[in-house]
Amino acid sequence: MNTRQSLALAALCLLTAVALTPTKAEESFAHTCDHVNPKLVKLFGAGGFRGLQSYGTGILVSPDGYILTVNSHILNTQDLRVHMADGTHYPAKVVAIEPELDVALLKIGDNKLKVEDLPYFDVVEAAKRPPVEPGTGVLAFSNQFQIATRDEPMSVQHGVIAAYSKLYGRIGIFEATYKGDVYVVDAITNNPGAAGGALTTRKGELLGLIGKELRNELTNTWINYAIPINARITVTQADGKEATVSILDIVEKKEQYKPLTPNKKNEGPGVYTGIILVADPVERTPPYIEDVVPGSPADKAKLRPDDLIVYIDGVLVGDIHTFHEVLSRYHPNQTVKLEIQRDRKLQTVTLTLEKPKPKKPAAKK
Amino acid sequence: MIPLSPKHLCWLFVVLLPVLSAHGEDLDPRIRKMEEERIRVIQAVQPSVVAVLTGGGSGVLISEDGYALTNFHVTEAARGPVMKCGLPDGNVYDAVLVGLDKVGDVALIKLLPKKPGDTFPFAKLGDSDKLQAGDWSLAMGNPFLLANDFTPTVTYGLVSGVHRYQYPEGTLLEYTDCIQIDTSINPGNSGGPLFNMQGELIGINGRGSFEKRGRVNSGVGYAISINQIKNFLPQLKAGLDTDHASLGFRLETDDEEGGLAKLIVKQIISSDAMRRGVDVDDQLVSFAGHRLRSVNQFKNLLGLYPKGWRLPIVYRRVNDKKQIETHETLVRLMGVQRQELPQPGQPPPGPGPRPGPGPRPRSGEAPLPDSPARKLYKPKDGFANYYFNELEQERLLKAFHKHGDFGKATGDWILRTTGTLYAGVGSRGKRVVADFTIRSKGARDRQNPLVQGIVDGLDYSLEPLSDEEKPATRRDPPDSGGLLMALYQYRQLLVYGAKGFVTSFSHGGVEPFYPPSEDQTKPDYAKRRVDAEVLRTRHAGVDGKWYFSKNNDETAGQLLGFEIWLDPDEDPCEVYLADYKDVGGGRLPHRLEIRFGDKVYANLVVNAWKKEESK
Numbered sequence: 001m002n003t004r005q006s007l008a009l010a011a012l013c014l015l016t017a018v019a020l021t022p023t024k025a026e027e028s029f030a031h032t033c034d035h036v037n038p039k040l041v042k043l044f045g046a047g048g049f050r051g052l053q054s055y056g057t058g059i060l061v062s063p064d065g066y067i068l069t070v071n072s073h074i075l076n077t078q079d080l081r082v083h084m085a086d087g088t089h090y091p092a093k094v095v096a097i098e099p100e101l102d103v104a105l106l107k108i109g110d111n112k113l114k115v116e117d118l119p120y121f122d123v124v125e126a127a128k129r130p131p132v133e134p135g136t137g138v139l140a141f142s143n144q145f146q147i148a149t150r151d152e153p154m155s156v157q158h159g160v161i162a163a164y165s166k167l168y169g170r171i172g173i174f175e176a177t178y179k180g181d182v183y184v185v186d187a188i189t190n191n192p193g194a195a196g197g198a199l200t201t202r203k204g205e206l207l208g209l210i211g212k213e214l215r216n217e218l219t220n221t222w223i224n225y226a227i228p229i230n231a232r233i234t235v236t237q238a239d240g241k242e243a244t245v246s247i248l249d250i251v252e253k254k255e256q257y258k259p260l261t262p263n264k265k266n267e268g269p270g271v272y273t274g275i276i277l278v279a280d281p282v283e284r285t286p287p288y289i290e291d292v293v294p295g296s297p298a299d300k301a302k303l304r305p306d307d308l309i310v311y312i313d314g315v316l317v318g319d320i321h322t323f324h325e326v327l328s329r330y331h332p333n334q335t336v337k338l339e340i341q342r343d344r345k346l347q348t349v350t351l352t353l354e355k356p357k358p359k360k361p362a363a364k365k
Numbered sequence: 366m367i368p369l370s371p372k373h374l375c376w377l378f379v380v381l382l383p384v385l386s387a388h389g390e391d392l393d394p395r396i397r398k399m400e401e402e403r404i405r406v407i408q409a410v411q412p413s414v415v416a417v418l419t420g421g422g423s424g425v426l427i428s429e430d431g432y433a434l435t436n437f438h439v440t441e442a443a444r445g446p447v448m449k450c451g452l453p454d455g456n457v458y459d460a461v462l463v464g465l466d467k468v469g470d471v472a473l474i475k476l477l478p479k480k481p482g483d484t485f486p487f488a489k490l491g492d493s494d495k496l497q498a499g500d501w502s503l504a505m506g507n508p509f510l511l512a513n514d515f516t517p518t519v520t521y522g523l524v525s526g527v528h529r530y531q532y533p534e535g536t537l538l539e540y541t542d543c544i545q546i547d548t549s550i551n552p553g554n555s556g557g558p559l560f561n562m563q564g565e566l567i568g569i570n571g572r573g574s575f576e577k578r579g580r581v582n583s584g585v586g587y588a589i590s591i592n593q594i595k596n597f598l599p600q601l602k603a604g605l606d607t608d609h610a611s612l613g614f615r616l617e618t619d620d621e622e623g624g625l626a627k628l629i630v631k632q633i634i635s636s637d638a639m640r641r642g643v644d645v646d647d648q649l650v651s652f653a654g655h656r657l658r659s660v661n662q663f664k665n666l667l668g669l670y671p672k673g674w675r676l677p678i679v680y681r682r683v684n685d686k687k688q689i690e691t692h693e694t695l696v697r698l699m700g701v702q703r704q705e706l707p708q709p710g711q712p713p714p715g716p717g718p719r720p721g722p723g724p725r726p727r728s729g730e731a732p733l734p735d736s737p738a739r740k741l742y743k744p745k746d747g748f749a750n751y752y753f754n755e756l757e758q759e760r761l762l763k764a765f766h767k768h769g770d771f772g773k774a775t776g777d778w779i780l781r782t783t784g785t786l787y788a789g790v791g792s793r794g795k796r797v798v799a800d801f802t803i804r805s806k807g808a809r810d811r812q813n814p815l816v817q818g819i820v821d822g823l824d825y826s827l828e829p830l831s832d833e834e835k836p837a838t839r840r841d842p843p844d845s846g847g848l849l850m851a852l853y854q855y856r857q858l859l860v861y862g863a864k865g866f867v868t869s870f871s872h873g874g875v876e877p878f879y880p881p882s883e884d885q886t887k888p889d890y891a892k893r894r895v896d897a898e899v900l901r902t903r904h905a906g907v908d909g910k911w912y913f914s915k916n917n918d919e920t921a922g923q924l925l926g927f928e929i930w931l932d933p934d935e936d937p938c939e940v941y942l943a944d945y946k947d948v949g950g951g952r953l954p955h956r957l958e959i960r961f962g963d964k965v966y967a968n969l970v971v972n973a974w975k976k977e978e979s980k
Binding site: 189 | 498499500501522523524525526528545583584585626658659661662
């Protein structure tokens with residue numbers, strides 16, 4: 001038999017093998033789900049007021065309880081909680097935040113409480129894999145809409161990588177922090193609470209972290225994307241030098257990780273109202289006006305000391321922290337409707353926001 | 366909502382066509398085989414998918430005689446019990462509402478055949494407990510009311526989660542133990558079927574997490590699991606307006622860092638659970654055979670069962686001596702709807718976001734249209750459609766009468782027994798003689814009946830229809846829970862059937878029943894449980910619940926036991942019947958176990974049944 005014949009025979013054998021392989025009508029991903037789910041955690045933290053959910057998702061990246069997630073407002077709390085796949089729950093703390101990649105590393109437990117032998121994603125291995133091509137089938141795992149608590153498994157969705165591209169997104173009126181490459185998916189994965197979930201291949205291999213709820217800057221449509229696990233971007237440091245940051249770096253350095261650029265805190269350009277609020281000594285000080293800067297938007301709107309700000313455009317602002325949080329979503333030149341309580345009566349005033357002054361007014365921290 | 370105009374659709378085809386033509390030639394044969402298989406499944410199930418035209422939703426046929434499932438919120442939007450439905454054969458059919466599960470958002474309707482005897486294509490019910498996150502599924506229905514010829518739209522996607530709990534959205538409408546899917550669900554899909562890839566019906570699509578994306582698919586849809594619906598189906602077929610269940614206490618999670626949740630009873634109201642000994646601070650360990658891990662899981666389990674079912678619970682407490690006591694008992698589930706009805710003057714709660722018809726004015730029902738389905742509708746309080754309850758009563762009584770027709774024995778009845786009495790004599794019991802007589806006109810007025818009993822030499826008598834009897838007399842003999850009254854009611858059923866119960870008589874669907882076990886030490890409720898058809902009665906101021914065998918054998922329709930409630934807030938007198946033997950005119954039980962509360966009152970062996978015709 002010559003080479004050509006044997007090759008032909010081999011090809012024939014291969015064809016027959018293909019034809020004879022029993023085709024299971026529809027392959028279930030139940031096995032993949034069982035495999036992936038224990039490596040994900042449900043996060044519960046800050047939020048809960050209008051428009052901001054208090055829950056999110058994270059992935060375990062070590063057997064002793066380090067968690068990778070997307071940096072978001074839910075981490076701004078002393079009382080961050082983690083629900084594991086087996087139903088146990090733990091406190092957690094933020095170990096490091098990488099502002100350019102918009103990711104955070106958390107650690108379960110404290111000095112007394114230690115965890116070990118947890119199932120986890122090997123980020124080193126995952127980061128070695130080249131990006132997958134558009135058209136690749138993927139699965140998305142997250143605790144979107146807080147559907148699961150305790151031992152209830154994550155939601156799983158299926159989709160296809162639609163593009164591997166730069167992200168141009170915004171949250172509300174903010175520009176998105178992360179501007180590197182992302183996987184764009186054709187499934188509706190980026191729902192409330194999904195950020196920090198896992199995008200995997202259909203075999204459950206980690207591809208990326210599901211991102212936030214963003215709209216495309218150009219079309220104003222929702223984008224469903226994930227930050228690739230091998231994401232690395234070049235940043236310019238304060239001294240003008242360029243450096244590279246990557247997810248792998250933060251996962252490897254853990255507590256030793258020092259971000260190269262200041263935390264962007266996901267803020268908008270900032271606005272100026274001329275409102276000076278009372279001092280904020282306790283955690284939930286109501287936003288009473290202490291003083292109003294003459295000639296400022298607040299002055300023009302005839303706001304007065306002792307007015308209590310109750311709503312900003314219909315959003316209840318119960319304390320000074322929330323007041324700043326809500327106001328930080330606005331742009332200069334936007335008008336905003338404040339509902340204030342003056343002499344036990346609710347009144348509505350309209351304020352036109354201005355650009356922040358070079359020197360920050362006293363009330364702004 | 367973005368309207369999908371024909372112009373848009375044309376563009377879609379232009380884009381898709383090159384893809385379609387390329388696809389025929391060099392596709393991996395395995396993928397083609399998978400696709401063919403999928404098409405085969407879709408074609409097989411498609412004829413069973415219903416377009417509910419009045420109400421603007423979907424449904425699915427589940428029997429050849431035209432019973433179909435849909436959402437309650439679809440039938441509610443139909444504004445009346447008579448509706449029109451389209452099938453993929455292109456025809457419009459008349460249909461009528463049969464049964465409702467408002468809390469679970471399920472309705473059973475019946476399509477009328479074009480000619481008597483014509484049968485319908487129908488979907489086979491699957492087992493939704495076998496479903497796993499990651500399995501593929503097919504949703505079919507009528508989203509955006511696209512199909513003019515009633516050919517359903519099919520969408521294909523993953524099961525994203527199973528055993529999901531979704532809080533009620535301002536209403537009682539609660540989705541417990543539901544199936545979460547990323548299969549596209551949109552307005553108009555409501556009430557339509559979710560199939561597994563074997564083409565079995567595994568759920569009824571009904572709700573989505575929409576929030577900020579408008580009222581269209583956001584990758585998260587919910588279907589009511591078919592296994593939950595199976596528990597309610599016999600009640601729905603009996604035309605009932607069913608209710609879901611509560612246990613009468615509130616649970617809170619109590620746990621330590623790193624530990625698993627314990628569910629602790631906080632607040633308990635007067636309920637069967639309380640009578641069974643459950644108290645504040647007890648830990649609920651298991652319910653209906655499932656070990657409890659979270660409040661959501663408990664709510665999921667509770668949502669599976671109709672009000673009135675009796676199910677086992679295990680609870681645990683630390684007693685005064687610091688010992689852990691574990692108790693296992695059966696608990697009767699109470700309802701959820703009655704105490705939560707809107708107060709007068711308050712507007713009814715609005716519907717939550719769900720993929721159904723849009724808001725509608727909540728004016729009363731429209732007048733019944735002129736439809737042949739009108740003949741199949743009979744309104745009655747507490748029923749979705751009493752016509753179907755009467756059908757079920759007739760069917761059950763027919764099976765019951767095969768075991769004996771005592772319609773002529775309207776005279777006195779005498780029951781002579783010997784057995785073991787436990788009440789008041791300790792756990793070992795005492796051998797006694799117990800005789801009972803029901804005199805048809807034995808009362809002082811010579812018109813009404815009198816029941817007499819001699820138990821262990823003590824005489825008791827009761828005029829069941831007299832207003833003057835003391836409450837204690839109505840419960841005689843002591844600690845039986847009202848055995849004299851129970852025997853009177855039993856004779857009413859045997860002699861008069863439905864006519865023996867003046868206030869009410871209805872079919873109650875199917876409920877679990879637990880015949881006594883030989884070994885009293887081990888409850889083993891799961892093994893003892895049999896599912897029985899239920900009749901509910903009210904007569905002489907007492908409620909009765911009668912359990913009939915639904916075995917597919919010669920015992921079908923035989924009375925297994927009954928419960929008589931002197932007061933709905935107390936324990937009933939439970940009578941368990943066994944050892945059926947021929948007496949004149951039919952078969953009657955020759956072994957009776959009478960229970961009250963947590964205790965056996967007596968075990969009696971019948972020596973003779975004597976029954977007379979009227980003189």
